[in-house]
Amino acid sequence: MNFIALGMRRIIFTVLLLAVACTGTFAQDITMLAPTPPMGWNSWNIFQTNINEPLLKQMVDSYISSGMKDAGYTYFVLDDGWMAMERDKNGQLVADPKKFPNGMKEFADYVHSKGLKFGIYNCAGTKTCAGYPGTRGHEYEDARLYASWGVDYLKFDWCYAEGMNAIEAYRVMSQALKATGRPIVFSLCEWGSHRPWVWGKDDGQLWRTTGDIGPYFDKPVTKNGWTPLTVLNILDRQDSIRQYAGPGHWNDPDMLEVGNGMTVNEDRAHFSLWCMLAAPLMAGNDLGKLTEQTKNILTNKDVIAVDQDALGIEGFRYYAFDGIEIWIKPLTGGDLAVCFLNRSGRAQTLNYDWTAHLINDTTSKTSVDFTQTTFKIRDLWSKKDLGTTQKVFKQPIPNYDVVMVRLSKQ
Ligand code: GLA
Numbered sequence: 374m375n376f377i378a379l380g381m382r383r384i385i386f387t388v389l390l391l392a393v394a395c396t397g398t399f400a401q402d403i404t405m406l407a408p409t410p411p412m413g414w415n416s417w418n419i420f421q422t423n424i425n426e427p428l429l430k431q432m433v434d435s436y437i438s439s440g441m442k443d444a445g446y447t448y449f450v451l452d453d454g455w456m457a458m459e460r461d462k463n464g465q466l467v468a469d470p471k472k473f474p475n476g477m478k479e480f481a482d483y484v485h486s487k488g489l490k491f492g493i494y495n496c497a498g499t500k501t502c503a504g505y506p507g508t509r510g511h512e513y514e515d516a517r518l519y520a521s522w523g524v525d526y527l528k529f530d531w532c533y534a535e536g537m538n539a540i541e542a543y544r545v546m547s548q549a550l551k552a553t554g555r556p557i558v559f560s561l562c563e564w565g566s567h568r569p570w571v572w573g574k575d576d577g578q579l580w581r582t583t584g585d586i587g588p589y590f591d592k593p594v595t596k597n598g599w600t601p602l603t604v605l606n607i608l609d610r611q612d613s614i615r616q617y618a619g620p621g622h623w624n625d626p627d628m629l630e631v632g633n634g635m636t637v638n639e640d641r642a643h644f645s646l647w648c649m650l651a652a653p654l655m656a657g658n659d660l661g662k663l664t665e666q667t668k669n670i671l672t673n674k675d676v677i678a679v680d681q682d683a684l685g686i687e688g689f690r691y692y693a694f695d696g697i698e699i700w701i702k703p704l705t706g707g708d709l710a711v712c713f714l715n716r717s718g719r720a721q722t723l724n725y726d727w728t729a730h731l732i733n734d735t736t737s738k739t740s741v742d743f744t745q746t747t748f749k750i751r752d753l754w755s756k757k758d759l760g761t762t763q764k765v766f767k768q769p770i771p772n773y774d775v776v777m778v779r780l781s782k783q
Pocket of ligand 1: 417452453494501502503530562584585
């Protein structure tokens with residue numbers, strides 16, 4: 374090979390590299406952005422648009438001091454209401470100067486200085502759901518702005534999207550984010566209207582599966598003409614789509630309402646079930662007013678480990694009898710998480726013979742025959758060992774509560 378040929382090769386290689394970098398197709402492996410379901414805190418459920426820098430800095434501080442970060446929560450996400458009502462004269466989004474007098478970059482730096490990742494919100498349509506400027510027609514400039522602030526996570530909503538094609542709209546924003554070169558988790562929040570579980574996995578890492586949750590377990594409550602979904606409403610809409618979730622791409626049954634007014638039993642059940650679903654865990658409560666009970670729920674490491682299990686298998690409703698449901702989630706090492714949910718309307722005592730029920734989950738290819746294999750039982754809430762699967766399992770279970778155990782081979 375002569376020197377000219379070698380030089381040509383170098384030039385061609387450099388040109389190719391530049392072309393790839395410029396088009397943003399220096400493909401990030403987007404599955405690596407969320408190998409397990411993202412965990413964090415989001416401002417919407419408790420504060421709606423009533424957010425501002427001092428309040429949020431207090432939330433950041435409480436996030437750390439309460440042990441949320443130590444328990445694995447990482448993202449701090451500003452939802453709707455952070456912007457000024459208009460873009461500036463250059464068409465750029467600006468943080469509301471009254472709410473964020475020091476600007477968004479300074480706030481993002483504050484979040485990062487505490488070892489957390491920073492998330493923000495916007496909408497695919499012309500406006501956000503609360504009426505602030507949406508991203509439609511500004512995808513690339515907004516993505517570049519977020520990257521310049523150090524945004525690590527974007528929740529992208531679906532209001533004012535009349536006439537838009539959901540698949541295209543989310544794809545364009547996804548490409549705009551990828552083109553920044555900054556790894557940014559992309560949360561598709563189009564409420565499951567266009568079955569994002571079927572097409573969303575190359576675009577983002579999580580997609581909402583339903584409309585909005587409210588702090589209600591079973592009985593919907595209407596406020597200001599609006600009726601959010603209850604925990605059980607949402608639970609009942611997850612079972613048929615579990616095959617679409619897995620490492621890097623998650624069904625998102627909406628953010629947590631733990632600590633926002635349900636009973637402790639209901640909060641525990643809600644949290645346990647979301648972990649059984651391998652759901653993203655986005656706390657949505659006032660971290661400055663965290664009670665011991667709420668903290669113990671949100672930071673239960675054994676229950677969180679079920680959610681964060683590396684296999685990323687979404688749990689399934691295995692069996693239901695007498696108002697009790699049994700949810701099962703296969704875990705690494707042949708372990709199983711089992712969650713008994715009492716939705717019967719009265720306190721009950723479980724009386725469950727493991728050996729009478731085979732498990733055969735074709736989706737995860739998991740089979741268990743308890744007559745052949747014995748498992749130890751660990752209660753993930755009481756932190757007690759409860760014998761083995763050779764004995765009939767007898768446990769009290771209050772109404773709207775769970776008994777959640779981890780089974781490990783003996
Ligand atoms: C939609 C979303 C919510 C929240 C609000 C903000 O309703 O589904 O999670 O982001 O918009 O306006």
